[in-house]
Amino acid sequence: MQPTIKIGVSSCLLGEKVRFDGGHKHDRYITGTLGKFFTYVPVCPETECGLGIPREAMRLVGLADNPRLVTNKTGIDHTERMQTWVEKRLDALDRENLYGFIFKKDSPSSGLHRVRVYSDKGPPARTGRGIFAAAFTRRFPRIPVEEEGRLHDPGLRENFIERIFALRRWREALDEKRSLGGLVAFHTREKLLLMAHSQKHYRQMGRLVATGKTMAAARLYDDYETSLMEALHLKATVSKHTNVLMHILGYFKKQLSGDEKQEVLSVIDNYRSGHLPLIVPVTLLNHFVRKYRQPYLSDQTYLQPHPLELALRNHV
Template identity: 45%
Template structure:
């Protein structure tokens, strides 16, 4: 299997590039996700020429806006250097299907980075590189290593990476109206589990699509899809999707099997079971009673089972 290209803060892979010459190696990222992701390590502070070791920097609120300056020497302003270093990465960043950032970093933190005003910190900032990354590539799945400890956020990020890779594969083959409609059919249930209004909008976007307007419609569709998938799927939405799938078996199960499936979905709804249990039961029934739409839906297996992501949500 070809690995998926994913950018990452270099320190998370054990590269000794932090301001003090240390690293922040993350074993789950390298040992588990590394089986599926081809990581492209990058440190914006090193790329900006700040060196290792280097003066520690922080975000500060100034009359000129948020600046990245030295902790001890506020006259050391590296904001433009970091921004320029980020812009130089445009080409290879455009080929990534995801990015994992170092939390709390004034360059790489994606959320709740400390911003100092009169030496009083408030967790309201975004790192300089992270800000550029998310602005320049709004559909790119981006997450912090700290947030990957949350089962829901972890599954959400990894799912989006796999969706983006499948989209890239489709586009490389040559996007067509038929291909787009098929892709939507394969991902419709996934979108429904995230945000149902946005999922319905996806259907409206591709309605009546032709090869003549495929580039415009395809771009609009993918942007809307990735926006939808940024919303973390809820247990309630999953229940709606599971019950929707259950409807395809309405005339194919006996009363005992129907009751077992109803009870399993209900036990998932109230938190007694993880999502993998009703999905496994549904897969069992569809192996005996195949349905083309369900068989081709990535909702049934959105990412490799070995990652065990559905066991914890």
């Protein structure tokens, strides 16, 4: 699939021996399965800011929202060194046109969630975020981010990768036709996918598109992108998916035979009950889209929001 989708990633997850002990944390799902679709931009804050390999382990100290980066034993404070490097590295990453970033969990520089923050008041609190990860998410709030550990959760994995491909479609749509008509077409194609995440956002975005003529183009696209990524970040639950599947079924009122309709209803109910993964009803509905040549549904990204080879909907 072209063009290449660039994803930032903590270098150690690619097998690079850059950790404090000279080791790595090679993640074969990232380099193997995802590596077929993504081109990686590796980042190791500690080595890139000038710290050696091996090096003394570090930790976050102080306040969770503004911690210091301090070595464990000698107490050397590397906060300013790291922050100076971060600003320059973020400028460079801005030019990479990234579609996502996979961070190393628990890292004092790259951990995204629940990083330990130490203080003189009892045990460490899992309330922090690595210094680089925090700066990245502030600078690029719309770029999908995740930790490698959380990618083992099927729902979180599917959501993260779905957002990456949605951002890709959005950027391609802007490159192809930056017009109100192009925005309407994009919003129409994404309707069912948005409904699976947030009907509230879908309606808000519809109103935004409808009033697009009254807005400056830059503001319109900026607001729409913000809402798009906020909506898709929300969890697509079984209940939401079931509603969308039933909505799709409604397009075949005059075409499906009684047996075909009953087959679809049975499969959707088995999905709702947890007996079948999402891929089963989606595959069946895709079959009827092709069979009955339903042009509106054939354009809906919900029915294939990411490559089938990733098998993301086989487990949700």
